[in-house]
Amino acid sequence: MRDKIIVVGESTGQNVHHVTYELSSKAAELAKKIDAKVIVLLPGYTINRIPIEKLFKTGADKVVVIDNENLKFLNDIHFVRNIEAFLKEESPKIVLTGATPQGRSIIPKLAIKLGAGLTADCTELDIEDGTNLLLQTRPAFGGNLMATIKTPNRLPQMATVRPKVFKINETYTKEVNIEYRNYIDGNSDIKIIEAVKSMEELINLADADIIVSGGRGLGKKENFSLIYELADKLGAAVGASRPTVDAEWISYAHQVGQTGTTVSPKIYFAIGISGAIQHQVGMKSSDYIIAINKDINAPIFNIADYGIVGDLFEVVPKLIKKL
Amino acid sequence: MNRVIVFIKQVPDTAELKIDPTTNTMIREGVPSIINPFDMYAIEEGIRIKEKWGDTEVVVVTMGPPQAETALREALSLGCDRAILLSDKKFAASDTYATSYILSCAVKKIGDYDVLITGKQASDGDTAQVGPGIASWLNIPSITYIRKIDEIRAGYAKVERMRNDGFDIIEVTGKFLMTVLKELNEPRIPSFRGKMAAKKAEIPIWSAEYLEADDGKIGFLGSPTRVVRAFSPPPKKGGIKVEGEDEETVNGLYNFLSENKML
Numbered sequence: 414m415r416d417k418i419i420v421v422g423e424s425t426g427q428n429v430h431h432v433t434y435e436l437s438s439k440a441a442e443l444a445k446k447i448d449a450k451v452i453v454l455l456p457g458y459t460i461n462r463i464p465i466e467k468l469f470k471t472g473a474d475k476v477v478v479i480d481n482e483n484l485k486f487l488n489d490i491h492f493v494r495n496i497e498a499f500l501k502e503e504s505p506k507i508v509l510t511g512a513t514p515q516g517r518s519i520i521p522k523l524a525i526k527l528g529a530g531l532t533a534d535c536t537e538l539d540i541e542d543g544t545n546l547l548l549q550t551r552p553a554f555g556g557n558l559m560a561t562i563k564t565p566n567r568l569p570q571m572a573t574v575r576p577k578v579f580k581i582n583e584t585y586t587k588e589v590n591i592e593y594r595n596y597i598d599g600n601s602d603i604k605i606i607e608a609v610k611s612m613e614e615l616i617n618l619a620d621a622d623i624i625v626s627g628g629r630g631l632g633k634k635e636n637f638s639l640i641y642e643l644a645d646k647l648g649a650a651v652g653a654s655r656p657t658v659d660a661e662w663i664s665y666a667h668q669v670g671q672t673g674t675t676v677s678p679k680i681y682f683a684i685g686i687s688g689a690i691q692h693q694v695g696m697k698s699s700d701y702i703i704a705i706n707k708d709i710n711a712p713i714f715n716i717a718d719y720g721i722v723g724d725l726f727e728v729v730p731k732l733i734k735k736l
Numbered sequence: 737m738n739r740v741i742v743f744i745k746q747v748p749d750t751a752e753l754k755i756d757p758t759t760n761t762m763i764r765e766g767v768p769s770i771i772n773p774f775d776m777y778a779i780e781e782g783i784r785i786k787e788k789w790g791d792t793e794v795v796v797v798t799m800g801p802p803q804a805e806t807a808l809r810e811a812l813s814l815g816c817d818r819a820i821l822l823s824d825k826k827f828a829a830s831d832t833y834a835t836s837y838i839l840s841c842a843v844k845k846i847g848d849y850d851v852l853i854t855g856k857q858a859s860d861g862d863t864a865q866v867g868p869g870i871a872s873w874l875n876i877p878s879i880t881y882i883r884k885i886d887e888i889r890a891g892y893a894k895v896e897r898m899r900n901d902g903f904d905i906i907e908v909t910g911k912f913l914m915t916v917l918k919e920l921n922e923p924r925i926p927s928f929r930g931k932m933a934a935k936k937a938e939i940p941i942w943s944a945e946y947l948e949a950d951d952g953k954i955g956f957l958g959s960p961t962r963v964v965r966a967f968s969p970p971p972k973k974g975g976i977k978v979e980g981e982d983e984e985t986v987n988g989l990y991n992f993l994s995e996n997k998m999l
Binding site: 486487489490493513514517518519521522523524525526528529530531532533534548552553554555556557558559560561562563564565566567601602603604605606607608609610611616617618619620623647665666668671672673675679680689690691694697698701702703709714715716717718719720721722723724727728731732735736 | 748750751753755762773774831832833836837859860861862863864865866867868869871872873877878879880881883894897898899900901902903904905906907908909910912917918919959960961962963964965966967968969972973974975976977978979980981982983985986987989990992993996998999
């Protein structure tokens with residue numbers, strides 16, 4: 414029997430998360446090197462068929478759907494139970510999942526239950542010549558150190574992968590092969606009473622291609638409107654430095670940095686942010702960093718690809734006007 | 737609430753990390769150690785639970801070399817009742833699988849508890865795997881990314897978990913583990929009395945043997961993962977820097993963005 418690479422996917426019912434397509438594309442690439450097949454597992458509730466079918470264009474050989482009301486919300490107990498049963502049945506060589514709140518909550522528990530090796534937040538995956546082992550590269554120390562990790566003697570080899578790291582490759586023409594399965598589930602000591610969608614828009618830092626972040630240089634809470642205006646023009650998410658969150662100018666969900674969220678968008682605008690190391694570790698792996706700050710000595714300029722030393726209240730409105 | 741166990745990690749202070757400009761590697765020598773920033777919120781929450789219920793014991797646990805005792809003393813100075821250091825040469829090179837196993841052995845040794853708390857992730861490894869891992873070894877539920885606790889008492893809690901696009905309101909019955917975010921609380925400063933008590937406190941060191949840990953699940957040999965190589969990412973250098981705030985300056989930025997296909 415051919416080896417299996419399994420992608421544990423994510424679905425909200427309506428949609429399949431983009432990281433699932435990214436991982437099925439990457440899995441198909443790895444599968445070629447070790448002659449394996451790619452199975453995407455979709456746990457969820459009332460999952461639409463159209464986004465499932467797209468998985469066969471992004472490299473999946475088969476999709477297994479566990480459609481169960483218990484999986485409507487992210488209930489760790491039900492997710493672990495169902496996915497564990499599935500993985501035990503399939504005995505894959507490799508298991509990949511997104512480094513999302515779902516992946517980062519569920520997979521560490523599964524790795525213990527399966528006695529498997531797990532590497533978090535990978536930004537690169539490859540197959541080692543000769544051994545056919547999965548090489549997993551990940552940042553540590555807020556991106557100051559990279560480590561390549563493998564799991565030599567245990568199976569499966571498990572990894573969570575940062576969203577937006579791998580490109581979606583839609584050139585595959587695999588045959589549609591969807592299977593619905595059910596596993597014995599049971600009670601749960603956890604109950605999700607309500608899943609609240611944030612009323613605030615422009616908050617989803619993890620999924621954003623562009624982030625516009627504001628710092629203390631804004632002077633006061635009201636001036637964040639300038640950040641929102643620029644973000645709106647660019648279709649970007651709004652980020653913030655820790656001092657602005659501590660001063661309650663903006664909510665914690667926007668905080669980028671060591672005690673907030675780590676982000677790696679294509680473009681990161683640091684506006685009125687001096688760039689303390691605690692901020693830098695949360696954003697320095699962004700593709701492009703644009704800094705606007707009136708302090709010529711601000712450390713942010715040491716890592717900015719394009720820096721403007723000037724008054725943000727002059728520069729930002731002019732930029733908004735041009736967009 | 738009878739007992740809360742808080743797990744912390746001693747980490748190098750990122751604010752003091754320097755990069756050697758010639759080799760582009762991290763300079764670790766002389767970098768002071770601190771309690772992992774997210775764990776400060778875990779300690780604070782443990783103490784708040786004690787203050788609410790009065791009869792709760794807050795036990796703080798870390799695994800590490802003997803000098804990790806400093807982190808435990810700091811936790812005691814903040815108001816934790818008891819500290820335990822898990823330290824043994826056999827623990828060296830444990831990955832998250834082995835580490836969470838060792839910490840779960842400590843929980844079994846400590847005895848009964850109502851809730852386990854730890855920070856979202858450590859600032860050195862950034863894995864966020866050890867918290868849920870401990871819960872898995874103990875077969876209890878874990879709830880990650882907690883930003884608010886609406887209610888907590890022995891055997892019941894109602895909490896809010898942050899998601900990328902909102903939050904979940906979750907009820908949990910029985911023992912559970914939570915990993916916490918900065919939004920949850922504001923850590924206190926140690927009191928003079930706390931500092932004095934922490935200085936005098938005896939901190940027991942628990943070994944692998946004392947924990948009755950399975951040698952096959954700890955340290956290098958008990959760890960499924962192996963680091964093949966560690967390297968420094970290409971240095972991020974400052975690029976273009978222009979002074980000014982007029983139309984021309986802004987045009988320069990606009991052109992940079994368009995030339996690099998960012999718009």
